[in-house]
Amino acid sequence: MTEKDRMIAKIAYLYYEKNKTQEEIGNSFKIHRSTVSRLLDQARKEDLISFQLKLPEADSIRLEDFVREYYQLERLEIVDNQVGESIDEIRERVAERAAFVIRQVIQDEMQVGLSWGASLKASIDKIHPKQSKSTSFYPIAGAPSSLNSSYHVNTLVYRMAQIFHGETMYINHQVVQETSFLANKIYRQKEMQELQAKWKHLDLLIMGIGGELNFSESPWRDLLTASDRYELEAKEVVGELCCRFFDNEGRPANTELDQRIIGMALHELLQVPHKLAIAFGKHKVRAILVAMKQKYINTLVTDRQTIEAVLALEKAER
DSSP: OHHHHHHHHHHHHIIIOOOOOOHHHHHHHHHHHHHHHHHHHHHHHHOSSSSSSSSSSSSHHHHHHHHHHHTOOEEEEEEETTTTOOOOOHHHHHHHHHHHHHHHHOTTTTTTEEOOOOOHHHTTTTTOOOOOOEEEEEOBBBOOOOOGGGOOOHHHHHHHHHHHTEOOOOOOBBBBOOHHHHHHHHHHHHHHHHHHHHHHTTTTTEEOOOOOHHHHOOSSGGGGOOOHHHHHHHEEEEEEETEEEETTTTOBBBOGGGGGBBOOOOHHTTTTEEEEEOOOOOOHHHHHHHHHHHOSEEEEEHHHHHHHHHHHHHHOOO
């Protein structure tokens, strides 16, 4: 099933089973009402509609709708899992879905903030070019270590500006500085103050979610010192967004590390209207759950195994 076919299925589900109006559906997908009407006609002509959806992904669409309403998300996209697939294969299919969503949600005159990571890079690599007007892209965290330069935030920001024919600014500092003195010095630089001013007017964030502290494949945690890890373990952190750790209640860790981070703080993320996260995997389940409950994100692209694990964790902790 192509991404367009799946979108037709979701529109049909919302219209026939959830009794949403064509205008409401159009607003959800950032498309015109006439497009909704045309896609519904296509669904009828292709005999996808009877008294219930005939499409094989109807069950996943119902699951998406339940989770979206339960956590009050703007949008949720769940990729079905396949038997025996590898992590890289899951990432590829999640990235394909995320690319489809990103291309839809970015509109003219949007100010878009970007983090970095493996899933985000894979998603950007799959976005088809789209002409936009007065759209700008900004980094919201410094760069990972030189060991992970392929995820450099400036590279991803540049690619997005190319894809959408937009403008951009760059950040020329590593995400973790050696001392708080150096970090404060960077924040006082003119270019950094200009970037921080842009952060206050962002319409959309696109980011990954970092999971368990000891997960070995993170593209930046080689920058953490033994002291950093000791403090974070003492705070019982469960995940991070833009390299800002939080605990099981969503509270910022507020360790000495935070004073050395170059990037948006969690309270700044909350001020952005639209926050899209791309994340999957058992090591991220608790972080995803907390991020949704605390409203750090309001759009999520993930896989079915991950979202079912999130629901199981929620049920176990009631």
